[in-house]
Amino acid sequence: LLTGIGELVTNDPDRGAPAAPGESAPGSSAGRDLGIVREAAVVVDHGAVVWAGPAAGAPAADEVRDVGGRAVVPGFVDSHAHLVFAGDRAVEFEARMTGRPYTAGGIRTTVAATRAASDDELRGNARRLVAEMRRQGTTTVEIKSGYGLDVEQEARSLRIAHELTPETTFLGAHVVPPDTDPAAYVDLVVGEMLDACAPHARWVDVFCERGAFDADAARRVLRAGAAAGLMPRVHANQLGHGPGIEVACEVGAASADHCTFASDADLRNLADSGVVATLLPSIEFSTRQPYPDARRFLDAGVTVAIATDCNPGSGFSSSMPFALALAVREMRMSPAEALWAATAGGAAALRRDDVGWLGVGSRADLAVLDAPSYLHLAYRPGVPLVAETMVAGSWA
Numbered sequence: 001l002l003t004g005i006g007e008l009v010t011n012d013p014d015r016g017a018p019a020a021p022g023e024s025a026p027g028s029s030a031g032r033d034l035g036i037v038r039e040a041a042v043v044v045d046h047g048a049v050v051w052a053g054p055a056a057g058a059p060a061a062d063e064v065r066d067v068g069g070r071a072v073v074p075g076f077v078d079s080h081a082h083l084v085f086a087g088d089r090a091v092e093f094e095a096r097m098t099g100r101p102y103t104a105g106g107i108r109t110t111v112a113a114t115r116a117a118s119d120d121e122l123r124g125n126a127r128r129l130v131a132e133m134r135r136q137g138t139t140t141v142e143i144k145s146g147y148g149l150d151v152e153q154e155a156r157s158l159r160i161a162h163e164l165t166p167e168t169t170f171l172g173a174h175v176v177p178p179d180t181d182p183a184a185y186v187d188l189v190v191g192e193m194l195d196a197c198a199p200h201a202r203w204v205d206v207f208c209e210r211g212a213f214d215a216d217a218a219r220r221v222l223r224a225g226a227a228a229g230l231m232p233r234v235h236a237n238q239l240g241h242g243p244g245i246e247v248a249c250e251v252g253a254a255s256a257d258h259c260t261f262a263s264d265a266d267l268r269n270l271a272d273s274g275v276v277a278t279l280l281p282s283i284e285f286s287t288r289q290p291y292p293d294a295r296r297f298l299d300a301g302v303t304v305a306i307a308t309d310c311n312p313g314s315g316f317s318s319s320m321p322f323a324l325a326l327a328v329r330e331m332r333m334s335p336a337e338a339l340w341a342a343t344a345g346g347a348a349a350l351r352r353d354d355v356g357w358l359g360v361g362s363r364a365d366l367a368v369l370d371a372p373s374y375l376h377l378a379y380r381p382g383v384p385l386v387a388e389t390m391v392a393g394s395w396a
């Protein structure tokens with residue numbers, strides 16, 4: 001039993017105190033009701049939540065833990081990360097900060113370092129990053145391949161990713177490796193590489209962008225992945241207007257990620273097809289690109305998720321609280337919308353109904369904040385506010 005919770009965010013609107021007429025419920029803003037319970041308790045059994053509500057009504061439990069009035073939120077669901085790689089690209093970042101634009105070309109630097117690394121190096125690096133994420137409240141993380149770009153290397157990356165999470169994504173179609181014919185590479189990705197990778201992956205992804213893969217290649221990769229039992233998601237419209245979002249909607253992807261450039265038609269398309277838009281503000285921060293305007297997406301009825309896209313190139317932040325703070329400050333999201341997007345939104349992007357909320361039947365994934373309210377996540381950027389993280393009922 002976890003008690004003494006000053007503010008519990010459930011993401012379950014039925015749980016929150018009903019709003020007085022003509023007044024919005026606490027924590028609800030611009031349409032997102034976080035289902036906040038004050039002076040709350042949560043009972044956990046066998047890794048799941050079995051009771052949540054006002055502390056006064058909590059049932060008896062074997063073990064009681066008082067969190068002293070702190071806020072508790074659902075664990076963050078980071079639905080987009082590239083954690084299997086070696087080396088870093090700090091020098092490339094430095095060049096960007098003095099005016100060089102981001103290009104996908106840098107990916108090849110990481111590919112060379114990754115290929116040269118041992119399994120243990122890759123595993124150690126990825127583990128460290130997952131641990132770093134846990135300390136910042138992330139309880140579910142998606143991990144992509146994409147720095148191997150040949151059959152053995154992509155399969156190896158996914159095997160390592162799968163040791164750390166069930167949410168693994170085959171991104172053989174990240175860029176065309178050096179000295180390779182693009183058409184022949186797509187053949188390889190949808191053939192032998194997919195066969196070797198599908199057993200270790202849940203998702204298939206493609207970087208649909210000028211300089212990476214065009215719409216036809218992207219469709220081929222996603223359809224072949226789907227035929228092999230993988231669900232599609234897409235790197236779309238990161239560097240410019242293009243067909244990425246359209247392709248994502250056409251194939252019924254779970255999520256279109258980045259969406260830095262989106263036309264009104266793209267927004268309507270996302271809303272109509274139920275494709276989640278996963279916005280990645282740490283990337284705009286680290287590339288000096290303009291932030292997408294989340295308000296446009298929300299007003300168009302699009303489901304919005306926020307994720308880190310943690311990777312050594314376009315943005316090397318593992319912090320969901322940082323992404324959330326940027327979303328509020330730079331993308332016109334309310335704090336409530338941003339918290340929802342970083343938890344329930346991520347769960348929607350991964351088509352998961354057991355995470356991203358706290359209530360009877362959810363997984364016991366949560367973050368205890370060293371703060372009285374979730375508002376402090378955006379209000380106190382850069383401050384390590386996550387005191388403790390619980391994953392499936394165990395303190396991580």
Ligand code: NIG
Nearest residue numbers: 107207235309311312313314
């Ligand atoms: O999501 N856009 C493509 N892939 C990554 C960046 C990879 C890299 O620069 O190493 C992204 O931003």
Ligand code: FE
Nearest residue numbers: 080082235309
């Ligand atoms: Fe990415």
